[in-house]
Amino acid sequence: MKGLFKSKPRTPPDIVRQTRDLLVYADRSVSIPDLRESKRQEKLSELSKNLRELKLILYGNSDAEPVAEACAQLTQEFFKGDTLRRLITMLQYLNLEARKDATQVVANLQRQQVNSRLIASDYLESNIDLMDFLVDGFENTDMALHYGTMFRECIRHQIVAKYVLDSQHVKKFFYYIQLPNFDIAADAAATFKELLTRHKSTVAEFLTKNEDWFFADYNSKLLESSNYITRRQAIKLLGDILLDRSNSVVMTKYVSSMDNLRILMNLLRESSKTIQIDAFHVFKLFVANQRKPSDIINILVANKNKLLRLLADVKPDKEDESFEADKAQVVREIVSLKP
Template sequence: MAFWWKKTPKTASDYARLLSEQLNKLDHVSTIDNRRKIQDDCSRYLAGTKHFLLGDVDPEPTAEALDELYSAIYQLDLLYDLLTNLHDLEFEARKDVALIFATCLRHSRDNKFVTVDYMVTRPKIVSLILRTPELALSKNNASDLFLKAGFIILECLKYEQLCRLMLRDPQIWLFFDFAKGGSFEISTESFQILSSMFSVHQKPVATEFFGQHANLQKFIDKVNMLLAHGNYVTKRQSIKLLHSLIMIRAYNNLLTSYINSPDNLKLIMILLSDRSKNLQMGSFNIFKVFVANPRKSRPVLDIMVKNRDKLLHYLKSFNTDSKDATFLDEREYVIQEIESLPRLVSPNSDSTLEVSPQRLH
């Protein structure tokens, strides 16, 4: 691998040192030609570091040599510098940065993830990882930068310690905005991050995040914003995210709060009558949870009673061509539950419902 290097590294730590030196030069470069030269050097040194970490060198590095390299990476704060300069690196080099991060995170010794423990003591790295997607949107090649940063976030979320740190960072709320306002690639990546953030490590999410009322309500507001104002893809992904989370047993606080709100029910009823069959089905999967709740709040029960006949008319003709036995059983159950609701005596008593009656037919 010596051909990658203008200087042949004499020790394992030289890989990190030479790369760190080039990264630091990017902050002080004065001409385009000099910048390109430094970018080329960074690309070569990143490739060399990647191959060394992966053991793809001859001779294969020893465990002691790898430990030496990892120690140098930590001492030089190289992970932070790589993130800081990510936008200045070439396309292939950014791919190498993402791979180096993933490889470092997997590094273990004595049954401990060494890099994870190191990052816990350097919360500025975790904070910068979460800020990098937002910073990427102001740069050229925004989508590529965003996806590389997203990949690093997803790798971090595999480890509970790092997930806990991220859950405390207010930057996570911006991913709801990215999901709504970004390109298809950025929106999809944002939903993947949100899904991993709230589903991979359920215990800290349940106790440390959804256990706080302010977080719980803000999460519901953010999801509802996507459901009400997003495009088709955003709405479909939002419904999928919401349904998957309220079905997690540990998130009973989220489930209870969501299905006891009349405003949430109205929103789901509107989506239930959307022209898209996919949105109809996704909304039905949430609507049936409202119906199945044995302890409905009075406002939710009032809405169902006021719209009893409209809902029955709609549901009896809903997705009648389906061959899915599970869906057919669930639809029949929902119909039976709504039929069991009391009828209103006054013929005009449903006029107070804010959901447009036409949307339910």
């Protein structure tokens, strides 16, 4: 007789629906009135268990790989209703372990395909205001790393990255990557890099439209920052951006600016070998430009001896034939310049 009353095992959609219903208990201020705190904690414990189960379905474990069909069912149910919105907005009210599990679930769902479609992208396109919530989360010290991970995974979708680049949010990263909390600043820097390198055509369009203010801020706030780590990350990212073929038009304009050249020459003088080498990879673009404006030529000629001495000292720790060949070419070009 006992077997007749066995409960049916829960399907992935069941777990998603129950999770959605349980999220209402997360925020005490909007939770069901007159609910005893002990009962609410019971519900939150159930919610944490569900989030662990969702993570297990999506990621598998040491004993079993994820099952594609279960992942597809879970993903479809998750984006049917407002589960993602509820989970993101209620995240701050969950305990640390539940937050970690929820963050991993949201991150994984951005990559899940249903019938060869990334349905997370369609959902976010219709609920794009969630990106406003996540980007402002960088200012919440307790939540920034959770929100940052979710945000970075969401901008894998081109439509989402375009929204962020076309909004005022992109300007906030000049501040976020210099926050005093090292972990949050590093996370913001990783997100800024993703935003400016992943979707080539979208980034090229953004830079072409916004190059004047963007590079003015990039130079003054990042490349000329008093913070060594900020300068090191910024010069590396600048090289990644300018050396990308998609940004060739923007690159040509950047290397025609006297102010930009002055900043790069100062970075070549840094005591940090890492900054020197990354600065060299941008500096060589100024020298290699076959249509150098006269003021660029004049600066290079006026500083010829200083630059040759500087370049003689710029060497990577390990032998690098490609780097040495580039440097030899730059030196030849500078030596041959005439006012």
